[in-house]
Amino acid sequence: MSAEGAAAPAVSIIVPVCNQEAYLPTCIRSLQMQTMRNIEILLVDDGSNDGSAEICDAAEASDTRMNVLHQKNAGATAARKAGLRMASAPYVTFVDSDDWIEPELCETLYDMAVSTGAELVIGAHFREDEDMQRVERSSLPDGYYHRQRMERDVFPKLFHNDFRDAWSIYPYLCGKLFLRRQLQPLLERVDDDIRLGEDACVTYPYILQSQSLAIVHRPLYHYAQHEGSQVRQQLAPRYLGTFQRIYEILLDSLIKQNRALLLEPQLRTYLLTTMLLPRCYDLLLELSAYDFVFPFRDVPAGSRVIIYGAGVWGTSLHNFLHRTKLADVVLWLDARAPSLRKYGLAVSSLQEVGNWPAYDHVLIVIMKSSTAQRVRKDLIEHGVSESKIEVVDEVYVTSDETWRRFGF
Secondary structure, three states: OOOOOOOOOOEEEEEEEOOOOOOHHHHHHHHHOOOOOOEEEEEEEEOOOOOHHHHHHHHHHHOOOEEEEEEOOOOHHHHHHHHHHHOOOOEEEEOOOOOEEOOOHHHHHHHHHHHHOOOEEEEEEEEEEOOEEEEEOOOOOOEEEEHHHHHHHHHHHOOOOOOOOOOOOOOOOEOEEEEHHHHHHHHHOOOOOOOOOOOHHHHHHHHHHOOEEEEEEEEEEEEEOOHHHHOOOOOOHHHHHHHHHHHHHHHHHHHHOOOHHHHHHHHHHHHHHHHHHHHHHHHOHHHHHOOEEOOEEEEEOOOEEEEEOOOHHHHHHHHHHHHHOOOEEEEEEOOOHHHHHOOOOOOEOHHHOOOOOOOOEEEEOOOOHHHHHHHHHHHHHOOOOHHHEEOOOHHHHOOHHHHHHOOO
16 A cells, blocks of 8 residues: 655655636546545646636645646647656556546556556546446556566567557556656657647657566546547647657667667557548649549549548548549448537437438548447448448558558
């Protein structure tokens, strides 16, 4: 059991805060309710212009474990760096200001670290959508992994690379416990202007150089998905340079650990499936000149299409086709249609469709193959001809041709 009272903090909780006044009080309450008392809570106000700064100051005034830093807006990476420089505890964990944690998070992860000597403790998390909650955890067994076991069981499948959502290690910094001395140099080298995918630039290099880790399957972190935040910012083509920089950072870590031959193909697939393909219509301007709807090679330009999927990828494709007229979107489907319509998306569910419009193809714009196959089955049950259903070609989207298309 962790120490009580006024002992020096054993865990520093770092919270970057920027314009989250609607969610921040819930987050702060969850930090204050930790069963582990010898913690410090570092709130880094990253240039908020709503009421978030005042909420932080009020929390600091009411709780001696709270420390607040106000800085000009520089992004989450810069805020985390600032918090880490303030931190005094040997262990560090991160919480995003629109998320919250279970009361036992710090105690559970810390006790696992101390009892095993693990340099990293990885917890499971709840993913909180507006209309559902699900648990996401590592596909690896829980328990302690020494370096030999890491090399045998973790490294061969370090990245998400099989289209089946079988993450061995989720890239998120949140929900994990790090050693501050090992974390700081890795975080400091990440460019402040990397604001999408930046967690991977720290988590995976940290694992590659660690001698041990531990996995806890108990979900202790609540990762909030706000549909409104996904509706949905369009990335500028220049952001492709950011993803190329992420690749450089991660490849450098692989090379330093003599893992490039084994893991570089995984790294490519990870970047393609999680970052590049879901945003390809924003990043690759020349796609509007294609004679097919990339990456669906069997869907020629000028087709009447139904899009199934309103996540980042589906929304990006819908907006791209609306903008370019490369194909005519006659219907947009998603199982979460009622909640998505609140944010202005013209989406229907299968159950809501009466008379189907004339169409040539139904595009299942979902990367996870098990979900795509479930949707395919539902479409067929609703009378859609199997010959008209198109899913992502896993071989094509991870090919050298596709990789080169993004300038790598």
